[in-house]
Amino acid sequence: MTDTTEQPAATFVHPSADVEEGARVGDGTKVWHLAHIRSSARVGAGCVIGRNVYVDAGVTVGDLVKIQNNVSVYQGVTIEDEVFVGPCAVFTNDLRPRAQNPDWTITPTLVRRGASIGANATLVCGVEIGEYAMVAAGSVVTRDVAPYQLVAGNPARPKGWVDEKGEVVSRDVTSPRRPD
DSSP states (O other): OOOOOOOOOOOEEOTTOEEOTTOEEOTTOEEOTTOEEOTTOEEOTTOEEOTTOEEOTTOEEOTTOEEOSSOEEOTTEEEOTTOEEOTTOEEOOOSSOOSSOTTOOOOOEEEOTTOEEOTTOEEOTTOEEOTTOEEOTTOEEOSOBOTTEEEETTTTEEEEEEOTTSOEEEOOOSOSSOOO
């Protein structure tokens, strides 16, 4: 008789990575060279955390997320399931940064399920990236991005709509919603 019981995939943490005590890393997640996951961070199952990725304390990263090299995910950022974050993408968490400001507050950012953030994109804190939205490489996002919306540029502007596979399905930027 064959055993069909699935065993959870093994989690891999590269010896040069730092996963602090109190951080939670899900089954099957791979944490690569020089990554740093702070205490109280939660990284879901089946994720890939690339080289030199920093996940701050209190951050939540969902399941099946891929964060490419050289990304810092600061406190106040929430990344839902199946999100792709390209290399060198930038998240911020302070709308009025100063070296010395004891009264600063975190401004949250939310990246919804299935969204993609292109390489070198910058997300100014306080935005929500909708489900399956796509932010083009090099974009600077200063406003919310609707579900399935494609945005590009500095500042990022609507360029069309994509499907769940990331294929462009419309270049109609005047439509208030994605085409069905």
